[in-house]
Amino acid sequence: MSYQQIERMTPAAAPARVGQGTAVEQSRAVAEVQAAVLVARQFPRDEAMAIAKMRTACAQQELAQRAFFRFPRGTSNVSGETIQLAKELARCWGNIQFGVAELRRDEEYGESEMQAWAWDMESNERSSTTFIVPHARWAKGKAEKLADFRDVYENNANNGARRLREMIFTVLPVWYIEQAKSACAKTLATGSGDVPRAQRIADCVGAYEAVGITVDQIETKLGRPSAKWTDMDLGQLQVIYQSIQRGEVTADEEFPAPRVTVDEITAPAAVPDAEQSSTWPTAAQAGSGAHA
Template sequence: MSYQQIERMTPVAAPARVGQGTAVEQSRAVAEVQAAVLVARQFPRDEAVAIAKMRTACAQQELAQRAFFRFPRGTSNVSGETIQLAKELARCWGNIQFGVAELRRDEEYGESEMQAWAWDMESNERSSTTFIVPHARWANGRAQKLADFRDVYENNANNGARRLREMIFTVLPVWYIEQAKSACTKTLANGTGDVPRSQRIADCVAAFDGIGITADQIETKLGRPSAKWTDIDLGQLQVIYQSIQRGEVTADEEFPAPRVTVDEITNAAPGDSAGWPTTAQPGSGAEQ
């Protein structure tokens, strides 16, 4: 083990003197936590009310459209629930505190130590995780160091949001989360409710056409013509569209260009060769 590695593992000594402002803030934080726990015990959540709030929230298109994400990983896409859905479920469930904190930033080694946590103050169930975020972004097959302070902040915020989502879901009941996911999926499938499916299909095609994706590409992806698209298909397309808009996945990754097969090249018309010019053969009379 090198001297630098040992130095990094050595804990930093606490300051010998704590300022008055720091001491006041520490006392205030302790009192705030004690008060929050006391209120949570005095006014426990009503699960029926919490479920009703969740269903009302998940019935809104604005939340349902931001409830799921998609991004590429290797040869497949990863999908799941967003931090926006997690925060809304925590709000509806009640008596939950959560947050993300940057504990230390090391410019020399290019990394930040961060912590994400969620705490159900009523059941006293707490989940937290401490993690290291390198000041780098993976691009073009390699890690590129971030030099701009804004890029570092956004990189830390994105990594922190993903950990925070998992911490919130850890303290929420599984059945509660699954009901919310089903409600959001149903909302996406039903659309606004008063708009006929044919109009929703037309609006969907127009929206994708605005980002350079044709109806033929969508039909190829779904494996059926637009006239036979179901409510589930429209919901899936809405998630894909929102993910493209947020930059989680690119249009080319979701709708790759069709590849020319060997059979198509073999069956091409003589002299055409799938659009490539014919090579003149010696003695054929063609210009050399």
């Protein structure tokens, strides 16, 4: 092991003295935690009210549209719940604190040490994780080093949000999370509630056509014509559309262009006969008929 590796593994010594501002902040943080624990014990959560708040929140289209994510990984797609849904569920459940912090930034080795945590102040259940985030982004099959400070910040924030989501879900009851997921999926599937399904299908097709995806591509993906799309189909399409809008997945990845076989390329073009031609008159026929 080289001297540089040993030096890196050795933790930096703490400063010999603590400034007045740091001491005040440390005392304030301790007092804040003590007060939060005391309030949580004095005013315990009402689970029935928490469930009612959750159902009201999940019935909103604005939350349901941001509740799920979808992105490609290898030859498949990964989907799940977003940090926005996790934060909203923590707010509705109550007496929960959470956060993510950058503990150390190493410019020499191009990485940040970060920590994400969530704490149920009432049950005293706490979950935390410490992780290393390289100052790099995977693109074009290789890791590209990030030089811009803003890119480093956004990269740390994105990685921290994913860990924070998992920490929040760790301290929340599983049944509570599953009910919220079902409620959000139902909201996506039914839309505003008073809009007919035919109108919602038309709106869906129009939104996808605006980003260059045809109705034929959607029908191929779902395996059924648009007239037979179900509420669950519309909910799935809503999640995919929002993921495309957020840049989590591209339209080509979700709706690849159909492959053209050699036989289709070399096959001669079919010429319709008179019996199979359209019943609408051609321009020449229309012109001659006008002078008859």
